Amino acid sequence: MARAHAANACVQSDSIKGLAQSIAKPDYHRLLTAEPALRRAVPTLIIAFLITICLGAFVQVVDQNRQKRATLKRDLSALSDILAERLDRLTSSRRERLSNIEQLQSLLPDLIPSWGIARGRHIIVTSADHRMLARAPIDRLGENDRVLDIVSTAQLLAAPSQQGLLADMLLPNGDGALAISVQVRSLPGQVIVIQEMNEPIWGSDAALSVTLSATTGFVVLILGFAFHWQSTRAREGDLINDAVRGRIDTALNRGRCGLWDWDLSRGRIFWSQSMFTLLGLESRNDLLTFGEVNALVKSDDIDLFDIADQLISGKIDHIDQSFRMQHTEGHWIWLRVRCELSQATADGALHLIGIAVDITEQKSLAEKTVEADLRLRDAIETIPEAFVLWDAEDRLVLCNSHFQRLHKLPDSAVAPGTSYETVIEVGSMPEVRTRLHETGVPMPGARTFEAQLDDGKWLHISERRTKDGGYVSVGTDITRIKAHEQKLVDNDLRLRASVVDLKRSQSELERQALELADLAEKYSQEKTRAEEANAAKSKFLANMSHELRTPLNAIIGFSEIMGSGMFGALGSDKYQEYCHDILTSGKYLLDVINDILDMSKIEAGRMKLDLEPLDLSRTLAESLRVVSGRAHAKKLTLDADIERTIPVVADRRAIKQIVVNLLSNAVKFTPDNGRVIVRSQVLDDQIVMLIADTGIGIAQDSLQRLGKPFEQVESQLTKTYQGSGLGLAIARSLTSLHGGSMKLRSKLGVGTVVRIALPRNACAARMRAAA
Template sequence: MARAYIANASARRFADFIKRQKGAASLTGHIRLLAQPAYHRLLASEPLFRRLIPALSVIFIASLAIYRALSISYDHQEIATRARDDLSMIATSLSARLTLAESELPDIGFATALQTALSDNLPPRATSGGRQIFVADADGTIVASAPIRPGLEGRPLAGLLGAGQPLTVFGERAGVLTIHEGRDNAALATVHHLAGRLGMVAVIQAEDAVFADWRADVSANVTLFVGTAAVLIVLIYAFFSQATRAEQADQIYAATRGRIDAALNRGRCGLFDWDLSRGRIFWSASLYEMLGQEPRDDILGFAEITAIAHPDDIDFYELAETLLETGETTVDRMFRMRHANGSWVWLRARAEVQSEPGLAEPHLIGICIDVTEQKKLAEESRTADLRLRDAIETISEAFVLWDSENRLVMCNSNYQTLHDLPPSLIRTGTPYTQVMATARQPVVNTSAIGATINDASSSYEAQLEDGRWLQISERRTKDGGFVSVGTDITALKRHEEKLMESERRQIATIADLRQSRQKLEVQAQQLVELAEKYSEEKTRAEDANKAKSEFLANISHELRTPLNAIIGFSEIMNQEMFGKLGSDKYQEYCKDIHESGRYLLNVINDILDMSKIEAGRMELKSEKVDLGEIVQEVTRIITPTAKEKHIVVEAQADEDLTLSGDRRALKQILINLMANGVKFTQDGGTVRIEASRTDETFDVVVTDTGIGIAREHVPMLAQPFVQVENQFTKTHKGSGLGLAIARSLTELHGGSMDIQSEEGVGTRVHLRLPVSGQPPADGQSAAAPEEA
């Protein structure tokens, strides 16, 4: 806070100094850039601050003293109250315990037994904090003490508490009183009467021990208060001392600024300071004069600068945004700004972003130099050069100009193309030897170019590597250089050659056509043979597929009949419908026969379903189906099997999941996926099914925390009779058709199935069914699949 006051006082004195020197009534522009708008408010309130600071400091010290005194007084009262409560509770607890133990004290060795009973029945921390406990007999003589005080035993308790003390008369009703008040040995004491052979129990605690911590706290507070007051006095002295020094610094700053302004005016340059975050800019007086404006000791707004800047040269907003976002720290830009007379002045700005500790926001600080004259000279030179280059570019010949020292002056694109020169080599001033060393040389029929350089003029014909012909003419210039022009005469040189070449190409074309026709005849014959072989192989494949389908249909019928009998009779025997089997082994064998029969029947059903799908005889019976209801049914079916392995089955389905499809097929898909998840998940795992809807699809996701499979084996899943073997799946039998049937039934519904798995983590199967519920394009039909 003192530092802020110092800065305010310094700026105020500097403003007064400028007012006296220039008669100005405003703050200097550069200081405004750093301090506006809070500076004006602080400047106006500085005299008030000077008067308030000492008064506020005294008030603060007095308030602090009063607060600490009240706080210490309250602490003293609280400590006294807590000490009295502790004495009363200790005396009450000890009285009750000694009353119970009195009947067990012997007559012989009564004092020793009482001392032991007192030690055993003391409450926790009863003697801490300097507390003394005394037990007196019925005559009021001290018999036992804690801590043990042998010197006081046998003395009357009334003598220890003081003559005429109401504690010995009223006992517990007297409460906790102060004994020996006003003396050095003042203490708090309480007395409780006992029954039987015991007379009284007294608990005493010296006030010095009670208030020892409080006195230390008072000492620390006094020390802290004195130190705080001393620091505030030093800070007040430092504030007024620093304000005086700041006034002297302001005078030095004003003199230095005058010298800098004079130097900037002579050098046709100006200083600027741009607050990038707030868009406020300070200009030196020399910069105003360069633009023909009256110097102002004020801050320019962002809009004022943008209004006089040429929009084609610079965008100050974009520049500030780039500097703040990219972190660039330097700027070197040339742009135009409007002079007071309406003309444009070219300025070159060189600046650097500064983020000093004293500046809250980054500032772009630099100079602007008037480069209008240099820009005009450069523009005139560039215009003349462009006109000359346009002239030599418009000619169709290859043109090159060398100076008297055989250095390149200029050339056109035709010359560059002729010699295949890179752009980096055709710069002005490149030596002739360097150009020729890199250039692609034409095949010249006459003497080399170097032999003709000393002649006033020369001309020759040259044939290039690409077959073109040029007539090259070279002439000496007045300054000792030479110019070379190459004219393309290829049309004249090759007119007759083109006719002969055309005839040769026609002959070659006829020969190529004859060979192509022969190749086409051979390829046609090969295609006929391949078509015949394909037809034969297709017929064989169709016959084999038909035989397979008939075999599966026949064998399934033949196997189902005995299997039904095996399953039925084994179930009857397992349930012992006609009486006991006799041995537990028989029942175990019947159960194995029943389970094996069911497993074999499921395998046969899967094979038949897969055969129907492959043969295109699977029919989907379209109806309105609630997918959420199917999810709940499948969950109920799978849950008993999952509970046997302590697997948690979770299901979640959104509302309004009605779609058109075959209910049995959809149910079989989900059962197959959930059964696979339970089958390949270890005990204690989780299998989860989720159903939701988007604008275009119904999504069903089945995830498990099972063994998973390697990424390279994922593409093999959902193929008929394919199982990815590992240490876990070897113990789980199956036909390998569950996923294949699920994928096929999903595709028959017009949907898709995506499988993702990670070994040791689990598997995720994602089904997508169309909202429209359209069947596949082929529209195949047969009986609906039976549930496994």
């Protein structure tokens, strides 16, 4: 019920809040500021009050027990003194001493005053040797009359040993007690008074104090809980109010509308925050004057003075009008205000309460709709098709001039509202020749057909039902399309014949594709065989080269020994000549075997480079010295243009083998009195070497074969130069292992140029190539 009331009240929360803040703004702000502190202070005060009550009750109970104990001590002290005095007088008045227990026991009750008899109180008379002479009451006397058998020695005898002083003691049953002893000189002996402390600590007075304190605390707790409950409800109400007001503000802002509360009696108007947002004004919580609002209203649209007079006089009780208000940026905002007259129950003041909705977009949309309607009519008029629109009662709504000319209709027959029968009677309707079937799901009331006019023209007419029950019809001139249909039929026949030819060609292509697939499979098999044979060849060459080098070393060694005559002359000059031939042939064969072994290692991928920093110019000089003897024998000119220092990271043996092989080929294939040129050039990241000769040259068709193992320009039947054909292949392979390249240019009868490009750092080049 409370939530429903809060939800109903939150609808007008903005108006109420604005009115309240305008009337009592300082008090309202002070209340809002002090409310959180009050909510925190009240529980704290309640808890402090409860703690104070509990402490007061505890102090009161403790004080009552203290007073009760003090009274009890005074009574015990007085009683012990009186009994000691009476026993002393009684013993002194008699001649014989009262040492008989029965006699003393019978006299002891008479000696106790009436106020000295109390529950839990024991009076004991002992002799000098601590024997019990008398006791009151006597209901608990046993056979053993020694005090040590009744109470604890440490608690009874030691404590009362100080005459006239009270002492605490512990009874055999575990209860506490107070004991006092007084000396009776004439007996001689002692009077001991014991008071059991078995009464409950919470007496009637303590229970009353605790009850009053508990009742007061309970009442305070109830009041605190009521305050907390009411505060929680108020906080929940505030949260609900804020949430509902936030939702209303959000809805008003999103809906572009605002709340109005016009106090007609005082001439003040309250606006919601969304109303200020609509007009671009700065938000205010106070009320607006009538003059401020009237200054923003377009006077040509509405007269607020006249409306106020009519509302006050009772001529109208609500308003529903549209007018314009000026935005802060200068443009006008269209608003539609719907308000109703309401009378306040407190002071009977008249209020006009309602909402103002921004209809600027609707106004703009209406204008655009009119413009769109005009554009639509223009578009329908300009289309080349005949267009007509009928309503649900088959009356003409709209048509263009193409429809009028096509059916030869007068202007009077195309006026809006003309019936369908009248148009048919006046105009010339086409004759339906072919009805076309709709593709897909047919729409209800839709049809498409082709019709022919009297003059031979063809129309494609499409009719569709509209949502209001009418239908729209569009006629398109398809005379040219009909003229092309025959051509299309002829083309279709030709296409069919072409398709037959294509199918025949496709069959032939499929057969050829099968043959190509068979050939590809055979090629793959042959390639695999060739690779296996090449691997077997490389393995065979490696094994055979290794096996041949051992006997060749012996042949070369022994031929050198025989030729030098180390162990004496051979006896004939022919033997000397034969030894020289054997040595020369053995060295040649060893060089060939070494080349074969190097080539097989390269092809098998077992050639490892030992990269190190070296000076390429020194390697070139050493290579030139190797071939200088043969060049001098053929009277060749060695022209070297080498830089003094060429730092490079490479394999010393491989680089030397490359240069020596190329220089040996240049010397070998250059006729006498020829020329061999060596050039070097250092670039940023590579070194370029050129080795040129004026030899016999190489034909262009043979350049592609050179560089492959065992490839030579001359055949075995016509060759005039010795060699295995591996020197150039080894040089190219070693260059590639360094990450470089080798190119050849040659011309028959002119000479050959070999260009070698090596990276300055073979390690980095190989890493880049691998990446």
